[in-house]
Amino acid sequence: MIEPHAPAPPSTQSSWRGPARLPVRPDTGRFLVLAGVFVCAACGLVYELELVALASYLMGDSVTQTSIVLSVMVFAMGIGSLAAKRLRRLAAAAFGSIEATLALVGGSSGPALYAVFAWTGDWGGLWLDGPRCLLVSFSLAIGLLIGAEVPLLMELIQRIRRQDAGGAVADLFAADYVGALVGGLAFPFLLLPFLGQLTSSLLTGTVNVVAGGALVLVLFRRDLTRRARRLLLITNIAVLAALATAAVLVDDFERAARHAVYGDDVRVAVHSDVQELVVTGGTHGRPLDLYLDGRLRVDGRDERRYHEALVRPTMDGPHAHVLVLGGGDGLAVREILRRPGVRRVDVVELDPAVVRLARTDPALSVLNDHAYDDPRVHVTTGDAFSHLREVPTASYDVVVADLPDPTMTAGTKLYSQEFYGLARRALAPDGRLTVHAGSLATHPRVFWTVEKTMRAAGLHTAPYATPGDDAGFVLASPDTRPTLAGDVREVTESRPPGLGASTLVHPRY
Structure with missing residues (x-):
């Protein structure tokens, strides 16, 4: 039996580099890591729900879209976990890079999927049309990045205070599952009604990059070389700038995409608590068309x-x-x-x-x-x-x-x-x-x-x-x-x- 603070056997400490040099007490450091797990898990689930919701809105048949997103994402998470084993010796730098990438990919997934649908539509009517190809691609990429988080976070939390694997896994998964619960409830009851689909994904990416960057650049900064700190800081700032710019332009983007989908004579476009309503025509002799959630409901x-x-x-x-x-x-x-x-x-x-x-x-x-x-x-x-x-x-x-x-x-x-x-x-x-x-x-x-x-x-x-x-x-x-x-x-x-x-x-x- 391994004591909580005893050195691990040689077979289990291939990535062990000694305790991390933290600017805070170990107990505070563990709490901050678990808080980071909580936030990242919430963001990950929002990305997942965002893809499901937008795909169902754009392509219909929510059962099919949900099945595609969940199955591809869970598969990719397993692959990501395996791939991250090779990065454990550079856990802090790798985790910071992964979170910046995840924030950019997850935050931009909604606008990108909407843009492909608006400006390209269905590519030939095949099962793997343009929007669905992009849906699978984003599900795969986000799943890979989310799956890579767990081994790296396990390594970081063990570097703060070595403990038995079962206890570390329990702490990590508890924070992860509670974060997923909060993200799952926040999306339909807070983010979607008040911010809409596209702004929600951009805001989630912003929260993700701030949480991941702060955890690495503040708590584990001494594990990074000066060059690594500078590169990670520049990367996080660039991702934040990209997401902020997209958030500022999102209304103009939605208007342009709406015109690409419905034509130039859009008269009314409103989001109710239930759906999006768009009215085109109805003036100057043009027939009126009413679209509900992108589907033609009234053809004048x-x-x-x-x-x-x-x-x-x-x-x-x-x-x-x-x-x-x-x-x-x-x-x-x-x-x-x-x-x-x-x-x-x-x-x-x-x-x-x-x-x-x-x-x-x-x-x-x-x-x-x-x-x-x-x-x-x-x-x-x-x-x-x-x-x-x-x-x-x-x-x-x-x-x-x-x-x-x-x-x-x-x-x-x-x-x-x-x-x-x-x-x-x-x-x-x-x-x-x-x-x-x-x-x-x-x-x-x-x-x-x-x-x-x-x-x-x-x-x-x-x-x-x-x-x-x-x-x-x-x-x-x-x-x-x-x-x-x-x-x-x-x-x-x-x-x-x-x-x-x-x-x-x-x-x-």
Whole structure:
């Protein structure tokens, strides 16, 4: 058994260079090293979450993006830990260099990924397109650097006071895991809401380089040669200057990138608590387009055809009381109000900023015929799934689900068997439900999965599409199969084999 302060056996002290010459007491030095571990771990997790969030925003399908980032990063951390074994004799200088590099790479990862997406877009539609190649590259680089931290920090903490390996690992990992917890909570609840994605990554890089540089240049400065101290100081100052410059220019960068993505006629660009809203056109004869988190939600060129197909078939029956799930832009409400006999329309929208935009934006309010000025329309802010739980049985004649595309992972629960069961309960016996079920041309499997899921919830379905368009819809009723009316065509093509209810997975079809 090795005593805590006894010299280690020769086989375990290949990198042992004697106790570090510290400007503070050993106990204070250990505390400062563990504090540095805490800060670096928090920064590392913020980089990871930043990549996941931005990749999900830019490329969709959050499950795939999260899997890519986590798997590549964890693999790279193992490689980085192995590679750092050769640097333990120069632990202080190596750790300082790694932290400066990590701060620059991690801090610039968000702006770089956004820039590639904005100015190059998808490279040929391949799985490894431009943005995803960069995502993998950043995940690999950040993982390598984070993995290299642990062996070097272990060496530094052992140089302050030699102790058994188990105790040193326990102290190091405790500080690391607590730091990861703080970083994981700070990103969604503090950094993202108040600073946004790009500024958050730049600020995190700044904190990272300051913490790593201060730990080495102050606490372990005597382990460095004068030349090494000077080079490390210059490097840290250069990284700080680069991050600070990027932070100052980030607003101009975002505007330029937004114009590269959406064109030159961006009129509105706001970040709500839920998503980014961008409005283009709507003036001087240009059609209005509404983008939510970078995805086209309202296409002014053909939105009328889409909303007529969504609403009109379900209004061919009792329709005094109507529930609209989503549809905060007011365009589905516009079509509902055009039918006589409507007494009340309840709209459940997750993001109040969408409703506010639909009320106040001149072009969008004209497009929706000022639907929200009608006293029959009542808006509730909240999640559609949770709202349906509170709706009394048989409350509505019509339910219109104007929700995000079913190929988006974040909205999967809104196309689940449980969701349709709640919608069925909210309908009167002769009521009707209509759902946009995705594209028949590009995602037929998703379309038929939605239709089968609705049938599994006890609804009688009638799938349909608009003539000459690939947008697919499903009309459903609790008791009998509804009859389609209006300018729509029933879809009767064979369903792909092997479909089950509530199986909205998202491969590239």
